[in-house]
Amino acid sequence: MKRINDSCDIQILVCVNERPASDPLPSCGHMRGHSFFNALRIATTAWAARLGVRVWVNRTLCQGFCSKTGVSVSVFPGQLRWHSVSESDIAQILKSIETEIIPRNC
Ligand code: FES
Numbered sequence: 001m002k003r004i005n006d007s008c009d010i011q012i013l014v015c016v017n018e019r020p021a022s023d024p025l026p027s028c029g030h031m032r033g034h035s036f037f038n039a040l041r042i043a044t045t046a047w048a049a050r051l052g053v054r055v056w057v058n059r060t061l062c063q064g065f066c067s068k069t070g071v072s073v074s075v076f077p078g079q080l081r082w083h084s085v086s087e088s089d090i091a092q093i094l095k096s097i098e099t100e101i102i103p104r105n106c
Contacts, residue, residue, distance in 0.1 A: 008105055008106030010048075010054070010076070011055075011056045011075065012044070012055060012073065012075050012093075012097075013059075013060045013063065013073065013075070013076070014072075015029075015060050015062060015063045015065075016028060016034055016037055016059045016060070017033070017060070017061045017062040017066075026066050026068040027062075028062075028066070028067075028070075031070050032070075032086065035087065036087055036090075039087045039090060040057050040090055040093075041057045043091075043094065051098065053106055060074075063081070066083075067083040069084040070084035070089075075093075075096075075101060077101065078100060078101035080096055
């Protein structure tokens with residue numbers, strides 16, 4: 001095992017979980033999770049370059065905050081989490097990361 005000593009990497013995890021239609025629980029993948037993921041990836045490129053941080057936008061399965069009105073998103077470090085997110089929330093999410101996570105962790 002080798003420890004990685006690295007500069008700050010911000011991980012933005014987007015749930016794209018898809019349950020079968022017969023499952024009573026909602027699924028972020030059915031709540032535009034995939035299009036949200038793609039829009040977030042595009043939005044973070046210039047944003048991360050401007051701030052000089054490395055950002056990883058990755059898809060996950062269920063994060064445990066399933067909602068019928070949007071997607072679940074988690075950010076590490078800092079453990080910011082949202083549910084019921086849509087593409088119109090991207091700017092607010094990036095602003096929260098910029099003001100709450102980067103000053104403390106990067
Ligand atoms: S299906 Fe996305 S948080 Fe559960």
